[in-house]
Amino acid sequence: xxxxxxxxxxxxxxxxxxxxxxxxxxxxxxxxxxxxxxxxxxxxxxxxxxxxxxxxxxxxxxxxxxxxxxxxxxxxxxxxxxxxxxxxxxxxxxxxxxxxxxxxxxxxxxxxxxxxxxxxxxxxxxxxxxxxxxxxxxxxxxxxxxxxxxxxxxxxxxxxxxxxxxxxxxxxxxxxxxxxxxxxxxxxxxxxxxxxxxxxxxxxxxxxxxxxxxxxxxxxxxxxxxxxxxxxxxxxxxxxxxxxxxxxxxxxxxxxxxxxxxxxxxxxxxxxxxxxxxxxxxxxxxxxxxxxxxxxxxxxxxxxxxxxxxxxxxxxxxxxx
Amino acid sequence: xxxxxxxxxxxxxxxxxxxxxxxxxxxxxxxxxxxxxxxxxxxxxxxxxxxxxxxxxxxxxxxxxxxxxxxxxxxxxxxxxxxxxxxxxxxxxxxxxxxxxxxxxxxxxxxxxxxxxxxxxxxxxxxxxxxxxxxxxxxxxxxxxxxxxxxxxxxxxxxxxxxxxxxxxxxxxxxxxxxxxxxxxxxxxxxxxxxxxxxxxxxxxxxxxxxxxxxxxxxxxxxxxxxxxxxxxxxxxxxxxxxxxxxxxxxxxxx
Numbered sequence: 001x002x003x004x005x006x007x008x009x010x011x012x013x014x015x016x017x018x019x020x021x022x023x024x025x026x027x028x029x030x031x032x033x034x035x036x037x038x039x040x041x042x043x044x045x046x047x048x049x050x051x052x053x054x055x056x057x058x059x060x061x062x063x064x065x066x067x068x069x070x071x072x073x074x075x076x077x078x079x080x081x082x083x084x085x086x087x088x089x090x091x092x093x094x095x096x097x098x099x100x101x102x103x104x105x106x107x108x109x110x111x112x113x114x115x116x117x118x119x120x121x122x123x124x125x126x127x128x129x130x131x132x133x134x135x136x137x138x139x140x141x142x143x144x145x146x147x148x149x150x151x152x153x154x155x156x157x158x159x160x161x162x163x164x165x166x167x168x169x170x171x172x173x174x175x176x177x178x179x180x181x182x183x184x185x186x187x188x189x190x191x192x193x194x195x196x197x198x199x200x201x202x203x204x205x206x207x208x209x210x211x212x213x214x215x216x217x218x219x220x221x222x223x224x225x226x227x228x229x230x231x232x233x234x235x236x237x238x239x240x241x242x243x244x245x246x247x248x249x250x251x252x253x254x255x256x257x258x259x260x261x262x263x264x265x266x267x268x269x270x271x272x273x274x275x276x277x278x279x280x281x282x283x284x285x286x287x288x289x290x291x292x293x294x295x296x297x298x299x300x301x302x303x304x305x306x307x308x309x310x311x312x313x314x315x316x317x318x319x320x321x
Numbered sequence: 322x323x324x325x326x327x328x329x330x331x332x333x334x335x336x337x338x339x340x341x342x343x344x345x346x347x348x349x350x351x352x353x354x355x356x357x358x359x360x361x362x363x364x365x366x367x368x369x370x371x372x373x374x375x376x377x378x379x380x381x382x383x384x385x386x387x388x389x390x391x392x393x394x395x396x397x398x399x400x401x402x403x404x405x406x407x408x409x410x411x412x413x414x415x416x417x418x419x420x421x422x423x424x425x426x427x428x429x430x431x432x433x434x435x436x437x438x439x440x441x442x443x444x445x446x447x448x449x450x451x452x453x454x455x456x457x458x459x460x461x462x463x464x465x466x467x468x469x470x471x472x473x474x475x476x477x478x479x480x481x482x483x484x485x486x487x488x489x490x491x492x493x494x495x496x497x498x499x500x501x502x503x504x505x506x507x508x509x510x511x512x513x514x515x516x517x518x519x520x521x522x523x524x525x526x527x528x529x530x531x532x533x534x535x536x537x538x539x540x541x542x543x544x545x546x547x548x549x550x551x552x553x554x555x556x557x558x559x560x561x562x563x564x565x566x567x568x569x570x571x572x573x574x575x576x
Contacts, residue, residue, distance in 0.1 A: 016570075057410050060568045081412050092403030097341035098334075106334045110411030110418065115326060138341075158412075 005193035331421025349433025392472025452535030477559030
C-alpha cells in the first residue's frame with residue numbers, strides 16, 4: 001500500500017514566551033494523498049508557517065508525529081528532505097550578491113542535484129520561470145516578483161515528490177501568477193503532492209482539491225473544496241438593478257435571502273440576494289419578486305471561496321466567544 | 322554526489338560571495354602591504370632569515386584577519402540573508418557545506434595576500450631564503466586548513482552569541498600577540514603566555530620559520546594538526562548545538 005504523501009497525527013507545537021507557554025499547534029491530524037493539492041488556510045498566527053516548518057524539518061514537534069511518504073520528520077529528517085521541497089518565498093532567502101543562476105546552482109547542490117543534472121536543469125527552469133534574460137544579473141537587482149520566481153525555480157529544481165508552498169504567488173503580476181498556477185497544476189498531474197498555504201484564495205480556488213482550515217493551532221475544517229465552498233450556506237449571489245419604485249422584499253421566498261440592505265436613490269436601486277441552491281423554481285420565484293419592478297440589469301455569480309472562508313472563520317470565532 | 326564535490330562547490334560559492342564585496346581587497350592587499358612596510362622599515366630593511374620571518378608573520382597575520390572578518394561571519398551573514406534554513410535543511414551534510422564555505426571565505430584573501438607579499442618584497446629588492454620550500458609549502462597549507470577549522474568553530478560560536486562582531490574585533494590583536502606574530506611569545510606576561518599554546522598560528526609560525534631555515538620543526542607541525550582537529554571537533558559540536566536550538570526551540574531566525 002502506498003504511504004500518504006503527508007501523515008500528521010496529534011501534532012502539537014508550543015513555544016516558551018517568558019513564563020508562558022504559547023501553543024502554536026494543538027493536536028493537529030490530517031493526511032495528504034499522493035498527487036493531490038491541499039490548501040492550508042487560516043488567519044495570521046493560526047499556525048500555518050509552524051506546520052510548514054515542521055514538515056520542512058526546520059522545527060521539531062513538541063508532541064505527536066509527522067511523516068512524509070512514511071518517513072518520520074524527526075528520526076528520518078534526511079529522507080524527508082530528499083522527498084520534499086519547500087518554498088517560503090519573499091525578499092530574503094537568496095544570496096543577493098550572486099546571480100540568479102549561481103543561486104539556483106548552489107541551492108540545487110544543497111538539495112542533492114549533482115553538477116551534470118544541474119547543468120541540464122538550471123537553464124530549463126530559468127526559462128520556465130521567465131528569468132533566462134536576467135539569469136546572470138545579481139539578485140539584489142531583481143524585483144520582488146523576480147525573486148519570487150527564483151524561489152519557485154529553486155523549489156522545483158530537485159524534482160520533489162512533495163512541494164510545500166508558502167504564499168507562492170506573492171509579488172507576482174497576474175500573468176506570472178497564472179503561469180505559476182499552471183506549473184503547479186502540471187506538477188500535480190505528474191504525481192507531485194502539494195501543501196499550499198496562501199492568503200490568495202484565488203490560488204486555492206484554482207488549484208486545491210481539499211481545504212484545511214487552521215484556527216488558533218487547531219484544524220477546524222477538513223473538506224473537499226466544493227464542500228468547503230458550500231459552507232458559505234448559499235450557491236450563488238444575484239444582483240438586480242432597476243429603476244422606478246424599489247421592489248418589496250420583506251418576505252422573500254424560502255431559499256432566497258437578502259445579502260444586504262437594498263440601496264437606491266430616486267433614479268435607481270440595487271438589490272443583492274443569496275440563492276441557497278439552484279432549481280427551476282428559483283427562476284420563477286425571482287420573476288415573481290420583481291414582477292412589478294422595472295429591472296434594468298441582472299448579474300449572477302457563483303459563491304466565492306472567500307465568502308466560505310469568511311463564513312467559516314466567523315463561525316469559529318463566534319463559537320469561541 | 323561525492324563529498325569533494327559538495328566541499329568544492331561550497332568553497333567556490335563562498336569565494337563568489339567574498340569576491341562580490343571589496344573587503345577582500347582590503348584584507349588581501351592593503352592590510353598585508355601596510356603590515357609589511359611597517360615591519361620592514363621599523364627593523365631597518367632586514368634581509369635573509371629575518372626578512373623571511375617577517376614575511377611569514379605578515380602572511381599569517383593577514384590570513385588570521387581574513388579568517389575573523391570573512392570566515393567567522395559566515396553563519397551570521399547567512400542568518401541575515403535568510404539562507405541559513407536552506408543550508409541546514411539541505412540533503413548534503415550542513416557541516417561539510419560550512420567547512421567548504423569556511424575555506425572559500427579565506428582562500429581568496431590568502432592567495433591575494435601571498436601575491437601582495439611576494440610583489441612587495443620584489444619591489445623592495447629584499448630576497449627571502451627558504452631552505453626547505455617543500456616543507457614551507459606544507460606549512461602554509463596546514464595553516465590554511467587550520468584557519469578553515471578555526472573559521473568553522475568561530476562562525477558557529479558567533480551565531481550562539483549576540484556579541485559576535487564585538488568578539489571578532491576583540492580576538493584579532495590578542496591572537497597576533499599570543500601567536501608570537503608581532504612580538505616573541507617570551508615577551509608576554511607568564512599569566513597569559515600559556516594561552517598561546519592553543520593558537521595553531523603560533524606553531525604554524527614556528528614551523529614555517531624553521532622550514533625556511535632548513536630544519537623543519539615537525540613537533541610544531543604536529544601541534545598544528547592536533548589543534549586543528551580540536552577546532553574541528555569544537556566547530557562540529559557548536560554547529561550541532563545550533564541545529565538543536567533551531568529545531569527544538571525555534572529561537573534562531575531562519576529563512
